């Protein structure tokens with residue numbers, strides 16, 4: 310009814326994207342968001358404390374105080390949910406909605422998990438190309454598509470982002486792209502960066 314033809318969504322339980330610092334200073338005086346593994350080794354409660362300390366009042370989505378009050382209950386609810394079970398849930402969701410999406414020409418574009426790895430023992434099912442193949446096969450339709458967030462996928466250096474773009478655009482499964490750059494800090498840590506390749510670790514020319 311409102312003419313919205315692409316919907317970006319994610320399928321990450323409990324928490325949305327995760328950074329450990331929402332106010333990370335760069336040499337040019339700007340600030341951006343960073344992810345450092347040393348802060349996520351502990352419990353969710355510990356990481357919440359470190360994010361609060363680092364982030365100058367900013368709050369991650371899903372980490373609002375009223376939601377954090379529910380965290381314990383949510384972890385309990387997900388304690389038996391592994392990747393296989395979460396994929397079953399996603400397939401249930403897709404099978405239910407895609408026929409309606411086809412009817413009204415609304416393309417679903419699932420956003421990668423960010424960072425593309427399991428955190429706090431929670432399952433993550435869109436981390437790499439292999440996961441994308443599993444998701445596209447759950448429901449064969451161009452309306453079951455992907456957001457290709459180059460930053461999220463690029464946070465794992467094993468992901469060949471330009472190759473993923475070529476493959477899924479060619480298959481008409483990528484109606485939406487987040488074109489952004491990140492910079493590795495060693496140890497798998499990274500911070501977000503300005504777009505130019507020279508500012509980060511991704512080959513943005515190739516990506517574009």
Ligand SMILES: [Mn+2]
Nearest residue numbers: 420458461487
């Ligand atoms: Mn994104």
